[in-house]
Amino acid sequence: MRQIFIAVFMLFTAVMAFGQHTIKGKVLDENGNALVGATVLILNNHQVQTSAKDGSFYFEKLKGENFNLKVSYTGYDAIKLKVSVDSDVIVKLTQKSNLLGEITVTSLRATDKSPVAYTNLDKETLSKTNLGQDIPYLLAQTPSFVASSDAGTGIGYTNFRIRGTDASRINVTINGIPYNDPDEQGAYWVDIPDFTTSVESVQVQRGVGTSTNGAGAFGANINLQTDNYARKPSAELSLSGGSFNTLKESVKASSGLINGHWAIDTRLSSVKSDGYIDRGWVDMKSYFVQAGYYAENTTVKFLTFGGKEQTYHAWDGIDSYALPKLEYPRTYNPCGYMGKDANGNPLYYKNQTDNYLQTNYQLLVAHVFSPELSLNAGLHYTRGDGYYEEYKRDAVLKTYGLKSFRLNGSVIDYTDLVRQKKMGNDFAGSIFSFNYKKDKLNAQFGGALNNYWGNHWGEVIWVKNYTENLLPNSEYYRSSVSKWDGNLYLKANYELSTKLNVYADLQYRRVTYKLQGTNDEWNDAISAMQVLDVNKKFNFFNPKAGLFYRPNDKNDFFGSVAIAHREPTRTNYTDGTASTWPTHETLYDTELGYKFHNSVLSVGANAYFMYYHNQLVLTGKINDIGEALTENIPTSYRSGIELLGSVKPFDFLRWDVTATLSHNRIVDFVETVNVVDENWNPTGQSVTNLYHSTPIAFTPDLLANSMITFTKGDFEAALQSIYVGKQYVDNTGLAERRLPDYLVNNLRLSYSLPVKGIRELNFTVLVNNLFNKMYLSNAWSAPTISADPANPVYDKNSPVNNYFGCYPQAGINFLAGVSVKF
Known part of the structure; x- marks a missing residue:
């Protein structure tokens, strides 16, 4: 009986093992030396290994006969090769002459053994949907990401949030150089349209992430790496178009490597669209040029890129007195309204536009001192010039520095006018990073020093019925800003054992901010424009630490804790008074992660708890140029779990899915509701309401993203499904102030x-x-109480006007494109 049992067991074991194979091999350099820590990826099923001390790697329990491998290592050209199972593979990598991109990536990006929640997107993935929409819409496939568009199409002014955190608190770098506007701290993709065409890869880190340069990261870091040079002469033409008269044209050309060391790469683009929203048109042009010297151990690269944009205002949204009901047609745009003509038809100001020209310059240097030590450094300069032009109805003349005048025997104190709000700004600085990697230690020491300076001013260019002989005093406010931002960081990832890594990341950041002059708001107390006199200094220490554990080639675990700080933005000062100016905010971020992967299935989970002190939370209100307003909240938190999965049951079919389930709360929230007169002007009276444990605005409890991809030869079809749960427009948690x-x-x-x-x-x-879903992606809220002269006592029981503006997105629409590469 025992022998029969053993025989059955052996037969069962043999059957189970049938069809399961191995791949093993070594990764070496050109001289036959082992490369430790090289990444070996099976493209068929996305299993990944890191080469050991002797350069070896090993995959087991593989189902199939042939697999495609991708092998990469910092400073070397990645290669793809097809291998058969059950054989030894020797992979030899060639050292790159273009080291700049790889070194910069090492300096700021998370690696496969970093205790950070992150997603990488390569050029191939980005190019699949790059037919004119802005970068936020191309990143919408990453976890916890919500994108929205003023014009309803994803072209022009777009905004996004990650884990509910708005774009002004998400750090963006391009080649390690800060891209966020230092004053408002947002990243304006409209200024560099079609930049995706010149991007090699993107990494999105959620949470505090690793130390970086520029604005403090409070919800995520987005790191973009521009194109590597083309080794051979090449050219690319692309043309796409579709609904709403959308048209994108782009041409790229590369010289290839000249005399073994020099290369020039260029791009010109144009993007136009009428937009879904009435008059929500855009007209954008951009360029990208890089010229580089590439030697064995040194790379010097000069880049310049920028864009010129003109967009019609669509930032007011659609007036609505209840959500989701709309009081006007979905495409209605109130911006530029001038009144009605003699026949009762509405008139709109044709030049109600945003105009901006931005040019960026980067000089980047990378040098390898030894196989263990390298340096990357850079200088940068950005110039921006632009203005908003707006038609303002029934404007009070004195608030624009204008005198009243007489017309037909009457004194005119207010009338229609056209104003321009202008800006000119400069941003310059430097970055550096020393990168050390040997045996068990991988470390970076780096930092940056940046200076921003600029002016904001306003001019009146036309006044209705103005009868004075002299032109009006056109300039009615002016302010200047100066901001210095410097940081130093030291990161280290140390291998305690073959399975366990410990990570530490320390950053010191100092910010000085000066804002002086007059604001665009009238101050009745002094009968003049509001005075700005801000002089702030911030010193931030941002420590991070974590553990990464890989018990075997199928399972990864990580845990990390981090502290981050962030200073207020210009809007936080200009839309308040000295008594209400905000303070800096602090975040304590705890992250736990797990990932399992085999030949068919990859699943993972990231749990996070982000506890804030004085978080600058979105209020649901916007100012007169569509900028979202925030206010300090003493105590709040964001918590959740991000689920990620990928399954490839067949070579031709793949399903990727992510979901975020979160719980986001303000411990105690005080709402202030203003009392307004019949003209909607504040009376100076207000009512305060206290709420406990309310949901944070614009942070859905459930987000999900699915991508099903079918591939057959040179044909590919993909169905993406994006679900965004209910989200509150403000922080009261009231059902009537909620987006569906x-x-x-x-x-x-x-x-x-x-x-x-x-x-x-x-x-x-x-x-x-x-499926032509009629949905709203964003909104603003302005609750008020109407003044009642018969009963001028107001309290929490007073009836509230829940006044909203909503941003409808386009129904079914199409884009089609063709690209030719030579």
Whole structure:
């Protein structure tokens, strides 16, 4: 009986093992030396290994006969190769002459053994949907990400939030150089349209992330790396167009490597669209040029890129007295309204526009001193000039520095006028990072010093019925700003054992901020424009620590704690008074993560708890140029779990899915509701309401994203589904101030046609909002109480006007594109 049992057991074991194979091998350099820590990825199933001290790697229990590997190592050219199972593989990597990109990535990005929640997107992934929409819409496939568009199409002014945190508190770098506007701290993609075409890769880190340069990260870091040089002469033409007269044109050209050391790469782009919202048109142009010297151990690269944009205002949204009911057609745009003509038809000011020109310059240097030590450094300068032009109805003349005048025997104190709010700014600085990697230690020491200076001023260029002989005193406010921002950081990732890594990251950041002059707001107390006199200094210490544990090639665990600080923005000062100016905010971030992966399935979970002191939370209100307003909240938190999964049951089919379940609360929230007269002007009276444990505005409890991809030869079809749960417009948690949830599906079809003499010929069709969902992605709230002269006592029982503006997004719409690569 015992022998029969043993025989059955052996037979069962053999059956179970049938069809399961291994791949093993070594990663070496050109001289046959082992490369430790090289990344070996099986493209068929996304299993990943890191090479050991002798350069070896080992995959087991593989189902199939042939697999495609991608092997990469910092400072070396990555290669792809097809291997058969049950054989030894020797992989030799060639050292790069273009080290700049790899070194910069090492300086700021998380690696596969960093205790950080992050997502990487490569050029191939980004290019699949790059038909004109802005970068936030291309990043919408990453976890906890919500994108919105003023014009309803994802082209022009777009905004986004990660884990409920708005874009002004998310750090963005390009080649390690800060891109956030230092004053307002947002990243304005409209200023560099079609920049995705010149991007090699993107990493989105959620939470505090690793230390970086520039604005403090309070919800995420987004690190963009621009194109590497093309080794051979090449050119690319792309053209796409579709609904709402959208048209994107782009041309790229590369010299290839000249005399083994020099290369020039260029791009020109144009993006136009009428927008879904009435008059929500955009007209944007951009360029990108890089010229570099590439030697064995040194790279010097000069880049310049920028754009010129003109967009019609669509920031007011649609007036609505109840959500989700709209009082006007979905495409209605109140911006630029001038009144009605003699026949009762509405008139709109044709030049109600935002105009901006931005140019960026970067000089980047990378040098390898030894296989263990390298340096990257950079200088940068950005110049920006622009203005808003607006038609203002029934404007009070004195608030624009204008005198009253007489017309037909009457004194005119207010009338229609056209104003321009202008700005000119400069941003310059330097970055550096020393990168050390040997045996068990991987460390970086770096920092940056940046200076921002600029002016804001306003001019009146036209006044209705103005009868004075002299032109009006056109300039009615002016302020200047100066901001210095410096930081130093030291990061280290140490291998305690073959399975356990410990990580530490220390950063010191100092900010000085001066804002002086007059604001664009009238102060009745002094009968003049509001005086600005801000002089603040901030010293922040931002420590981070974590553990990464990889017990085997299928399981990863990590845990980290971090503290981050962030200073207020210009808007926080200009939309308040000295008595209400905000203070800096502090975040205590705890992250736990797990990932499992095998030949078919990859699943993971990231749990987070983000506890804030004085968090600057979105209030739901906007100012007169559409900027979202925030206020300090003493105690609040964001907590949740991010679930990630990927399954590939067949070679031709893949399903990727993410979901975020979160609980986000303000411990005690005090709402102030202003009392207004019949003209909606504040009377100076207000009512305060206290709420306990209320949800944080614009932070849905549930987010989900699904991508099902079918591939057959050169054809690919993908269905993306985005679900955004209910979200509150302000911080009261009242049901009548809540945006409804929505589910949007996008279909992509692409085909690569082989043509002799052409490197690639690609066709792509995007069907956005496939099932024509009528949804709202964003809103603002302005609750008020109407003055009642008969009963001038107001309290929490007074009836509130729940006044809203909503931002409808386009129904089903199409984009189609073709690209030719030579």
